[in-house]
Amino acid sequence: MAARKTSVLLFFFMFLALSSAFPRNKNKYKPCKHLVLFFHDIIYNGKNAANATSAIVAAPQGANLTILAPQFHFGNIAVFDDPITLDNNLHSKPVGRAQGMYIYDTKNTFTAWLGFSFALNSTDYQGSINFIGYDPILIKTRDISVVGGTGDFFMHRGIATINTDAYEGEVYFRLKVDIKFYECW
Numbered sequence: 001m002a003a004r005k006t007s008v009l010l011f012f013f014m015f016l017a018l019s020s021a022f023p024r025n026k027n028k029y030k031p032c033k034h035l036v037l038f039f040h041d042i043i044y045n046g047k048n049a050a051n052a053t054s055a056i057v058a059a060p061q062g063a064n065l066t067i068l069a070p071q072f073h074f075g076n077i078a079v080f081d082d083p084i085t086l087d088n089n090l091h092s093k094p095v096g097r098a099q100g101m102y103i104y105d106t107k108n109t110f111t112a113w114l115g116f117s118f119a120l121n122s123t124d125y126q127g128s129i130n131f132i133g134y135d136p137i138l139i140k141t142r143d144i145s146v147v148g149g150t151g152d153f154f155m156h157r158g159i160a161t162i163n164t165d166a167y168e169g170e171v172y173f174r175l176k177v178d179i180k181f182y183e184c185w
Helices: 002-021
Strands: 033-042 054-058 077-085 096-104 112-121 126-135 141-149 157-168 172-183
Touching: 033 096, 077 112
Parallel strands: none
Antiparallel strands: 033 077, 033 172, 054 077, 077 096, 096 112, 112 126, 126 141, 141 157, 157 172
């Protein structure tokens, strides 16, 4: 009788050990909502006040506020109010505004710290999405955190994969923002 109890317990613990060592169902996270949007940034350069959507508001001592600083733009802070579109055409109907700032924060390569919101006001989406994170600009695709939102995006969190879709010198750039929400309320 004792031998039988021992063998049943041994079989139970072996089964438990093997079943936890080889999980059958690896549950990969799947987004609960997905959006792809584009935002278009036109930095003020002293000559384009009529259509500029961003401006340098702080620069290293002695620098000019209409030209990005040399040496990886270190020390520049720019604020923006950029149109957001559903496609990569600057002249498409905007579905909202990208509003925030970027700070060039490294002396030896092109990187920026981003903090911004998408304020969406279209027939499809109402509300805001908030982003924050480190942007290694020279890498083709990079991820930043989606830290919250309002309206249709209330308490949403996730990842936004961004890439520089186009640029023209240091005056215009377009970012493709592929947003995957993993927490949706």
